[in-house]
Amino acid sequence: MAALTNASSTKKKTFNQKMQGYKLFLLVLPFLVLIFLFAYYPLYGWIYAFYDYRAPLKLEQCQFVGFKWFSTLFTNATQLKQLGNALINTFAMSGLGILTSVLPVAFAIFLTEIKSARYKKFVQTMTTLPNFISWVLVYSLAYSLFTNSGFFNKLFMNLGWIEEPIKFLDSDNHVWLMMCLWGIWKGLGWGAIMYLAAISGIDQSLYEAARVDGANRFQLMRHVTLPGILPTYFVLLLLSIANILSNGMEQYYVFQNAFNREHIQVLDLYVYNIAMGSSHSMSLATAIGIMKSLVSVTLLAVVNGLSKAFRGETIV
Amino acid sequence: MxxxxxxxxxxxxxxxxxxxxxxxxxxxxxxxxxxxxxxxxxxxxxxxxxxxxxxxxxxxxxxxxxxxxxxxxxNGLANSALVSVARTVVGTSATVLASGFLGFMFTQNKMWGRKFWYRFMIITMYFNAGIIPVYMTMKNLHLTNTFWVYIIPAIVQPFNIILVKTFLESIPASLQEAAEIDGAGVLTIFFKIILPLSTPILATIAIFAAVGQWNSFQDTLLYVTDQKLYxxxxxxxxxxxxxxxxxxxxxxxxxxxxxxxxxxxxxxxxxxxxxxxxxxxxxxxxxxxxxxxxxxxxxxxxxxxxxx
Structure with missing residues (x-):
C-alpha cells in the first residue's frame, strides 16, 4: 500500500522533499557502512576457501587451488570421517533440541495452572535466571558441582551409593545427553516466557464458553490453552529446523576436553578447531563454513516456503 | 487470567x-x-x-x-573487571542510541531508498559469512586486539531496530508533524520527542545489550590475544x-x-x-x-x- 502511494507521488515530489530525502539517507549512511563492513564485506573472505592460505602470509602470496578443499572434504577418508562425525554430533544436538522443544510449552501450560500469582512470579523469575548467565559461568557451575570433590560426588559418596568419584565431565559417556540437559537447565524457563505471553493473549471468553459447556480444567488446558499457543510453537519449530546446522560453539567449546571431543565437536566447533587449532587450516575451515552457510540459507528458504504454503504466513 | x-x-x-x-x-x-x-x-x-x-x-x-x-x-583481575564494565557501558550506550536512531529513521517515508536500505539491513539477520571470513575482516580492519572489537561490530543490531520501528509505528504520526510545523529538524525531533517516548523499548534493548556485553566470551576468544583486554x-x-x-x-x-x-x-x-x-x-x-x-x-x- 505504502509502496503504491510512494510510486504515484514520486513525480510530484518537490526539490525540497528530495533534498530532505537525501539528508535523511546521509544520516543513516554511517550505519549502513557498518552493516556493509560487518555483514557483507566478510563474504569476500570466502575467497580464502579457494587458496592454500597460510596464516602470516598475504593472500596474493598463497597458491590458488580452486575447489581442492571442497573435493578433499568428500574424497579424503580421514577428512570425510571427521566431518561426518561433526555432522552426527550436530544433528544429535539439534535433534535433541527439537525433541525437547515441547518442554517449554508444557512448562508454560502447567505454570498457568498455578493459582498463587506470587508463587508463579517467583518460579518465573528464578527459572529464567540461568538464561542470563554465560556458558562460561554454566561451565564453572558444572565444574563446581560435578568434579571429584563436587556436590554430587560428595553426596553420592556420603550416601554410600558410590565408592569412587564418578567422572562426569572428563568422560565420553552421555555427552549428548548432558549437553542437552544443560541446555534445558539454562533455557527452559526463558523458553516458556514466549508461550506464557501467547497464553495471556488467548481470548478469555473462550475459557468462559468452554466452562459453560461443562469443560473441566484438563479439558480447558487441552482444548483451549494448547491450541492457543500451537501457532507460536510451529513458528519456533520451523526456525529451529532452519537452524539445524547452527548449534553455536560457545557451549561446546567451554565443555570440550580431551576425553569428550569425539562426541562434543559440533560443526561450528569443528570449524573453529581446525582453523584456530594446531593445524591452522583456515582455508579448509572457510570451505566448510561456506557449505554450511549455503545449506542454512536454503533450509531457511524451504522452511519459509513451507510456512507460507501451510499457514499463509512467512516466518522471516 | x-x-x-x-x-x-x-x-x-x-x-x-x-x-x-x-x-x-x-x-x-x-x-x-x-x-x-x-x-x-x-x-x-x-x-x-x-x-x-x-x-x-x-x-x-x-x-x-x-x-x-x-x-x-x-594479577590482572581488577583490570579485567574494568574491561568488562567498560565494554558493558560503552557497548550498551552505542547499541541503544543506534537502535533508537535507526528505528526512528526507518519510519521516515521521505528517506531516499528507505525500503531498499531497510531490507539491506534486515537480510543480514539470515546469513553469516562464517567465523574465519569474519575473523579476517576484523583483522583487515585492524580491530583485532583492540577494545573496539567489542563495541563497533555490535552497534547495529537489526532485531533491535525492528523492535524500535514497530514500537514507533504505534505512535501517532501527528506528533512529528506538529513538531515539523514548529520548525524542528529531524535530529531535534529524535532527541526531544522520539527518544523520551521510546524509553520502555529502549530500556528493554539496553538490558539485553548489557547482559550480552557482560557475558560475551567468544569475541575475546576469536579476536583478542592481548591479556590487558581480557x-x-x-x-x-x-x-x-x-x-x-x-x-x-x-x-x-x-x-x-x-x-x-x-x-x-x-x-x-x-x-x-x-x-x-x-x-x-x-x-x-x-x-x-x-x-x-x-x-x-x-x-x-x-x-x-x-x-x-
Missing part, C-alpha cells in the same frame, strides 16, 4: 492431586535452577580447607570474607582450566605442605576458592540487577513475539 482464577470452579480430588504435584514440580525445578548459585556462594565464604575437599554442601561453615579481598589482588568471562575460563592443572600439581606434591601453611589453611587460597570466588564476582552484577529488570526482560520477548 485474574478473572479466570476468581471464577474458579469447585476442586475435585483430581484437581487437588494435580495442584500438589504441579506446585511440587515447579518448586523442584526452581530449586535446581538456583541451588548452583547458592552452592557457589556458600563455598566462597566458607573455610577454604573445607571447600577444597567439597565438604561445604548445604550451608556455610567457618565463615570468612578473605577470599574476596585476596581475589582483588590477583574481560572477566575470559579470565574465569582460563582460571577454570588452570585450576585443573593446579589441582593436579598440588595433589602430586601433597607431602610438601609445611606447618606454616597448615596454620591458616582456612584462609589460604586454593584453586577451588579462586575459581568459585571469581565466578561469584562474574555472576554478581547479573544477580544484582536481575530482580529489578526482570519485567523488562519479559516485556522484551513479548514485543518480539508480536513481530514473530
Amino acid at each position: 485474574a478473572i479466570r482464577n476468581k471464577n474458579a470452579i469447585k476442586m475435585t480430588p483430581n484437581d487437588v492431586i494435580f495442584n500438589i504435584l504441579n506446585y511440587l514440580f515447579f518448586g523442584l525445578f526452581t530449586l535446581i535452577c538456583i541451588y548452583p548459585f547458592y552452592y557457589l556462594i556458600i563455598n566462597t565464604i566458607s573455610a577454604n580447607d573445607l571447600s577444597k575437599n567439597g565438604d561445604i554442601m548445604f550451608y556455610p561453615r567457618g565463615i570468612h570474607f578473605k577470599n574476596y579481598i585476596d581475589i582483588l589482588k590477583l 574481560p572477566l568471562q575470559y579470565v574465569l575460563y582460563t582460571y577454570i582450566n588452570q585450576a585443573n592443572s593446579l589441582a593436579s600439581l598440588i595433589k602430586n606434591s601433597s607431602g610438601l605442605s609445611g606447618e606454616a601453611i597448615a596454620a591458616n589453611l582456612a584462609t589460604t587460597q586454593t584453586p577451588v576458592s579462586i575459581r568459585m570466588t571469581v565466578s561469584v564476582i562474574v555472576v554478581f552484577p547479573i544477580l544484582l540487577v536481575y530482580p529489578f529488570f526482570q519485567r523488562y526482560f519479559v516485556k522484551g520477548i513479548m514485543i518480539g513475539a508480536v513481530k514473530g
Whole structure:
C-alpha cells in the first residue's frame, strides 16, 4: 500500500522533499557502512576457501587451488570421517533440541495452572535466571558441582551409593545427553516466557464458553490453552529446523576436553578447531563454513516456503 | 487470567492431586535452577580447607570474607573487571542510541531508498559469512586486539531496530508533524520527542545489550590475544582450566605442605576458592540487577513475539 502511494507521488515530489530525502539517507549512511563492513564485506573472505592460505602470509602470496578443499572434504577418508562425525554430533544436538522443544510449552501450560500469582512470579523469575548467565559461568557451575570433590560426588559418596568419584565431565559417556540437559537447565524457563505471553493473549471468553459447556480444567488446558499457543510453537519449530546446522560453539567449546571431543565437536566447533587449532587450516575451515552457510540459507528458504504454503504466513 | 482464577470452579480430588504435584514440580525445578548459585556462594565464604575437599554442601561453615579481598589482588583481575564494565557501558550506550536512531529513521517515508536500505539491513539477520571470513575482516580492519572489537561490530543490531520501528509505528504520526510545523529538524525531533517516548523499548534493548556485553566470551576468544583486554568471562575460563592443572600439581606434591601453611589453611587460597570466588564476582552484577529488570526482560520477548 505504502509502496503504491510512494510510486504515484514520486513525480510530484518537490526539490525540497528530495533534498530532505537525501539528508535523511546521509544520516543513516554511517550505519549502513557498518552493516556493509560487518555483514557483507566478510563474504569476500570466502575467497580464502579457494587458496592454500597460510596464516602470516598475504593472500596474493598463497597458491590458488580452486575447489581442492571442497573435493578433499568428500574424497579424503580421514577428512570425510571427521566431518561426518561433526555432522552426527550436530544433528544429535539439534535433534535433541527439537525433541525437547515441547518442554517449554508444557512448562508454560502447567505454570498457568498455578493459582498463587506470587508463587508463579517467583518460579518465573528464578527459572529464567540461568538464561542470563554465560556458558562460561554454566561451565564453572558444572565444574563446581560435578568434579571429584563436587556436590554430587560428595553426596553420592556420603550416601554410600558410590565408592569412587564418578567422572562426569572428563568422560565420553552421555555427552549428548548432558549437553542437552544443560541446555534445558539454562533455557527452559526463558523458553516458556514466549508461550506464557501467547497464553495471556488467548481470548478469555473462550475459557468462559468452554466452562459453560461443562469443560473441566484438563479439558480447558487441552482444548483451549494448547491450541492457543500451537501457532507460536510451529513458528519456533520451523526456525529451529532452519537452524539445524547452527548449534553455536560457545557451549561446546567451554565443555570440550580431551576425553569428550569425539562426541562434543559440533560443526561450528569443528570449524573453529581446525582453523584456530594446531593445524591452522583456515582455508579448509572457510570451505566448510561456506557449505554450511549455503545449506542454512536454503533450509531457511524451504522452511519459509513451507510456512507460507501451510499457514499463509512467512516466518522471516 | 485474574478473572479466570476468581471464577474458579469447585476442586475435585483430581484437581487437588494435580495442584500438589504441579506446585511440587515447579518448586523442584526452581530449586535446581538456583541451588548452583547458592552452592557457589556458600563455598566462597566458607573455610577454604573445607571447600577444597567439597565438604561445604548445604550451608556455610567457618565463615570468612578473605577470599574476596585476596581475589582483588590477583594479577590482572581488577583490570579485567574494568574491561568488562567498560565494554558493558560503552557497548550498551552505542547499541541503544543506534537502535533508537535507526528505528526512528526507518519510519521516515521521505528517506531516499528507505525500503531498499531497510531490507539491506534486515537480510543480514539470515546469513553469516562464517567465523574465519569474519575473523579476517576484523583483522583487515585492524580491530583485532583492540577494545573496539567489542563495541563497533555490535552497534547495529537489526532485531533491535525492528523492535524500535514497530514500537514507533504505534505512535501517532501527528506528533512529528506538529513538531515539523514548529520548525524542528529531524535530529531535534529524535532527541526531544522520539527518544523520551521510546524509553520502555529502549530500556528493554539496553538490558539485553548489557547482559550480552557482560557475558560475551567468544569475541575475546576469536579476536583478542592481548591479556590487558581480557574481560572477566575470559579470565574465569582460563582460571577454570588452570585450576585443573593446579589441582593436579598440588595433589602430586601433597607431602610438601609445611606447618606454616597448615596454620591458616582456612584462609589460604586454593584453586577451588579462586575459581568459585571469581565466578561469584562474574555472576554478581547479573544477580544484582536481575530482580529489578526482570519485567523488562519479559516485556522484551513479548514485543518480539508480536513481530514473530
